[in-house]
Amino acid sequence: MSASAEATVVITHDVGLHARPSVKFTKLAKTFAAEVEIALAANGPWFDAKSIVKVMAAKAPKGTVLHIRASGDGANDAVDALVELVRRGFDEGANHVRTA
């Protein structure tokens, strides 16, 4: 069985998908067996969501509509969990903006 899922979410974090959120994002992505990718536009380019090098290289600032897609085992769960993480501002308080 090969499931696939896709969703979009707006990055509300002040400096976008930066270093610390990228660590959290890729760590969470790696907990799923499914292949997970992100893109800044619906037509790509797509980046491996489990590679922090690729996720950082996407350079997604605040306000970006982040496209997340997954295929394979647990694809739905993976997309849901990652969307949720972005929506929660990567679990960092809005007033707690750090530069790292």
Next chain:
Amino acid sequence: MSEPLRLQGISASAGYAEGPLFDLDQTVVSYVGKETADEEKAALETAIAVATGRLTALIEMAEGDAADILEFQIAMLQDDALSSPAFAAIRTGLPADKAWRQALDTEAAGYDASDQDYFRARAADIRDIRDQVLRALSEDGDVQAPAGAILYGEDIAPTRFLETDWSRGGGIALRAGSTASHVAMLARSRGVPMLVGLGALLAHLAGAALLDAEHGGIVLLPSKADIDAFRQSSSSFRARRDRAGTFLARPAVTKAGTAVRMQVNIADPSEVDGIDIATCDGVGLMRTEFLFGKTLPDEETQYRAYRKVLEWAGDKPVTIRTVDAGGDKPVPGFTVEESNPFLGLRGIRLSLARPEVFRVQVRALLRAAVHGNLKVMFPMIAIVEEYRQATAMFAEEQAVLATRGIVYEMPPLGIMVEVPSVAIVPEAFAEAAFFSIGSNDLTQYVMAAARDNSAVAHLNSVRHPAVLRLIAAVTAFGQREKIPVSLCGDAGGDPASIPSLLEAGLRALSVAPAQLAMAKAAIADISV
């Protein structure tokens, strides 16, 4: 003129050194290219692992933003996407340092081009990561300190110590480090003065310095009075050491007339050039992992190293320990990365897991045995099956040599007693030809106190009754069963521990060559 600067540390190896400071942590990169692309690849893999390991160690002391940055850097370093362009470049013939620099510069340039301040700033992170790996790569290279220099830095790798020419003096002064580290052990064995724990205050120092590793101090920019006082202490230390030296040429005998067999521990075949064989009863421990420093040595290299020591010793025994890599002695391309290496695949466990490497050493030993009085022992034996598997490999390789018509001899095969399972039940190992107690590891395993961690140094004592009771039991068993027992850990050369070891029944010790005289002098004072 600046004021003298005085720093206090902990003595890891007593002695005095006067000379220029040499910064071990300088970032100048002088990577030495390798012969093949495979070796370049291995060098880069090792350097990435070393850099990751350093960051992981730092993260434990960092908090908040600093910890976040380190975690980010570690995640980047562990991502194959970062290194794959470099490995691809290596396959096209580029050396590891150029390949890595090129790949990371390209990655950094991607951030430089961003119109967002935040992402532009990440280029600095990429360059930081780049330089950490380049530093790890260059340490493998050949930045030589001037003769007689005092090596100053955060810490020092055992290979670095061994590459340094200590014949014209010099010493070691570390901001971190530990008196129980492998390098500290080597320093005591070579009589190289060494201080640890100077603190992290001063990152880069230079100029002339006075290292007093007897009392634990170092003076930079010394005054004339400092220099005069230093030279006086230094010559007094030499005089005391020379007095002990009068014991060197005599056999070791206690006040009560009990004879003690005194052998030496060596790590590098060249060490025997500085030792008079008449002053000792042979070699109680020849380590072989340093032959395995950067690449796996071939059979011929090993054979020549073993033969040199056997011929030096004449008819006196030379006990060679099969490779004891792992733990705090990693060997690129041989050992594996583990979260808890002291409890992992090290010593005989690793040798049995990598028989193709071990068999090379076995053949070299069988061939060398015809040149003297060789004994071979296996490190980290925990169960008798390991001893049987290892001895079976000796029998198999003996048959291989016989069919090829190559001369060989089967040496007596013994074991290190350093895992508590052996010390507690020595009768399970009665088939071994001899026992050699490795007190460093036995102590750290009995006390559950790592020997390279100064925070638990107070627990790491061979004189704890639990350790001494095991040593006494092993010694008594050996006497009953006519199995020779000796001890080859640091405790054997420590005047404060020797009385307890003799009371536990030991009559054979193997010590660092530099400690032989002091140990004999200490034995002469004991009434056992």
